[in-house]
Amino acid sequence: MDTPIHTCDYKISANNGGGYTVRLGGNLSIETASESLKRLYSELKKASPPFYFDLTDIAVLDDYGALVLFELKHHLKISESDFHIVNPPETYKKTLSLVNFDFNARCSVTFGQPKNNIIVEFGAATIEALSNVKFMVSFIGAITLSLKNVLKRPKSLRGQDTINYMKATGVDALPVVALISFLLGLIIAFMSSLQLKQFGANIYVASLVAMAMVSELGPIMTAIVVAGRTGSAYAAEIATMKISEEIDALFSMGFNPTLFLVIPRLVAAIITIPLLTVFANFFGIAGGLLIGIAMLDLTAGAYITQTIDTLTIFELCWGLMKSLVFAILISVVGCLKGFQAQGGASAVGHAATAAVVNSIFLIILFDSVFAVIRSYIG
Amino acid sequence: MRQSPIIEVKSLTISYNNELILDDISFSVACGEIFMIVGGSGSGKSSLMRHMIGLETPHMGSVFIGNVDITQCADEEFQNALKKIGVLFQSSALIGSMTIGENVALPIIEFTDLPKATIANMVRMKLSLVGLECYVDHLPSEISGGMRKRAGLARAMALNPEILFLDEPSAGLDPITAAEIDELILSINRSLGTTMIIVTHELDSIFNLSQRLVMLEKSSKRIIAEGAPFELKTNSSNPMVRKFFSRRAEMKEERNKSEGSHETIIF
Structure with missing residues (x-):
């Protein structure tokens, strides 16, 4: 051989x-x-x-x-x-x-993508952006119509689905939201005490923690955590259904995909995210209380009294109103990105990423808008 | 004995992003017929089906289901037209988070007022029609591809539609399972008189099932043949059609032709 x-x-x-x-x-x-x-x-x-x-x-x-x-x-x-x-x-x-x-x-076709000049690229990007806007507007329109439908006939809301999503969005997120806000309260109290101690104004740590948590950090931290947990899940679930033709199947069976998929998620988010925010506020204040007692020689009673004195009903409602808006943002963006998915498995990942990034951006943006409004109404 | 058409497609033109997919397609499907849409990969068969069930709006032309033009009717009429049809998608499209039983029950719960227990029995009946009555509580991911197709078929038939659209019902299945699905389609058509519109490129299914078919072709973007499969196989004037039905490759012939020329260049 x-x-x-x-x-x-x-x-x-x-x-x-x-x-x-x-x-x-x-x-x-x-x-x-x-x-x-x-x-x-x-x-x-x-x-x-x-x-x-x-x-x-x-x-x-x-x-x-x-x-x-x-x-x-x-x-x-x-x-x-x-x-x-x-x-x-x-x-x-x-x-x-x-x-x-x-x-x-x-081959008449050239290999790979043909190279366009910058004007063509710019035009294509503009057209794509416009069609995105168009899709978004029609999506929001569809949600509005479906909501109207639900208000007229409450039975058309998928109750069991809504409850399941409420559990996933709210109950399951409670431990992580609680822990994060507790630590956040701890940090704010500790950092502010370093400054306030110098003036002997230890008791104002309670005011600071309460105000910061209730009007700003409670709603925003909850929203960010939920955007990461739930917004991405909404996007990934819907995107998976989209690419495996499940949404087409729902449509062809005569279901309204928006009513079927978006409304339960939206309702679940609207109910649970403000509730989570209340818990976040509570745990944040508890974190501050711990520092107050352990490091600032405040009594629990004095700390709590100071907290209650600082907070107003308006302040609480303002924070909750913000978290309501964040809830709508997170669920609508999550579902929208899911519905926009096209292609294979990578589209699902892309949808989830886009949902998180966009909703966090919008949360921060809307929060600053709220801050501006707040500065006008005093 | 030609019955009145139940579906009529009139000069339908389909394009995505300015790219023409199908140009000026017209045909009609008679009541109770097994009608096939065939063609090579990328010839636009699935696109045609998606337009026929109103998932997408055509560039031009119209699709009549019964007497209703679904491309431009009011929403209510469209919903009524949808009730006449059932669709089995290529990927079965069962809702992944629901069991097989829940999937089949979904349209029944939504569109009838039957009590729960009755619906559960109905679901079992529908599933036994496709031989899956023992899998009511399984998730779609827990059963095989062939079973998923059958479950999808059961769901498509849940509301006794007059017309069933099947997108590649036996694609990706082993020959035995594929034959079983064909058998099932035939028996449903015979016993219930359901009109079947099947998108496929499986030759066995085409010859076993179809009474009439249209063949689409990628390059001309039109219907290149219409008629009964056996007739087309032998009598079609278009060599492309005869090639398709006798499963002959196109590549090879072209290559053989050009081979001579390029050998002279190099050697």
């Missing part, structure tokens, strides 16, 4: 009548293609056509080997008449004939 050959060797000689003969030998296949191509290319760069590739001594040749020849022809810009393959072994004639050397000419 012959030992298999693993190397490709070649001899380049100048012809009498001009041009070069490359006598290839050994193994020109997937094993040696990369190396032979590099070596041959660097040596033939200086030589001048015509080239004769003599394959008489070739022992192994596959389509990668043929590709080497093709690439040489291509890179050295050898014209058709200057490129000759001499004496291909009978067994490899088939291999060579399978390789289609002029596939480039045969």
Whole structure:
């Protein structure tokens, strides 16, 4: 039995009548293609056509080997008449004939994406943005119509689904929201005490924590946590249903996909997120209380009294109103991104990411709008 | 004995993002018929079906289900038209978070006023029609692909639609399961008289089931053949149609033709 050959060797000689003969030998296949191509290319760069590739001594040749020849022809810009393959072994004639050397000419379409100039790109992006806006407006319209429908016929709300989503959005999020706000209360109390201690104003730590939590941090931290947990889940669930034709199936069975999928999620978010915010406020204040007692020598009674004195009903309602708006933002953006999904599995991930990023951005944006409004109404 | 058409597609033109998919398609489907839409991959068969069930709005033309033009009727009429049809999607499209039973019950609960226990019995009946009565409480992910198709079929038939649309009912199934699905489709058509519109490219199914078909083609974007499959196989004047029905490759012939020429260039 012959030992298999693993190397490709070649001899380049100048012809009498001009041009070069490359006598290839050994193994020109997937094993040696990369190396032979590099070596041959660097040596033939200086030589001048015509080239004769003599394959008489070739022992192994596959389509990668043929590709080497093709690439040489291509890179050295050898014209058709200057490129000759001499004496291909009978067994490899088939291999060579399978390789289609002029596939480039045969395809009318170019490889990859055609490159557009910047104006075309800009126009395409604008059109896409406009169609996104159009989709968004019609989506919000569909939600409004479905809500109207639900108000007219409360039975059309999918009750069991709503309860399930409330559990997923609210109950399951409670531990993490509670822990985060507790720690946040702790941090605010600690940081502010460092400053307030200098003025002997320890008791105002309670006011500061209460105000910060109830009007700002409670709603916003809850919203951000829920956007990460629930907004992404909404987007991923709906996107999965979209790409597996489930939404089409619902539609063709006569269901209204918005009523079926969005409204229960929206209602669940509207109910649970303000409730979560109340818990967040409570745990934040509890965190402050711990620092007050442990580090500032305040009594629990004094701390709580100061907290109650600071907070007004307006303040509480303001915070809850904000969290209500955040709830709508999170659920609408989550569902919207889900419905916009198109394509394969990567679309689901993309939808989830886009939902989180967009809803957090919108939460912050709306919060600053609220701050501006607040500064006007005092 | 030709019955009145139950579905009529009139000069339908489909395009996505300015790319023409189908151009000026017209045909009609008679009541109780097994009608097939066939064609190679990418010929726009599924797009055509999506337009026929109103999932997408056509660029031009109209689709009549019964006497209603679903492309431009009022929402209420459209909902009524939807009640006449059942759809089995290519991926079965069962709701993943619900059991098989709940999936089948979904349209029944929504569109009838039957009490719960009666609906549960109805679901079992529908599932036994496709031989899945023992899988009521399984999730779609817990059963095989063939079973999912059958469950999807049961759900599509839940409200006794007059017309069933089936998108590649036997694609991706082993030959035995595919034959079983074909058998099932035939028996439903015979026993209930349901009109079937089947999108497929499985030759076995085409010859076993279809009474009449239209064939779409990618390059011309039109119907290139209409008629009974056996007739088309032997008598069609279009070589492309005969090739399709006798399962011959196109690539090979083209290559053989060009092979001679490029051999002379290189060797």
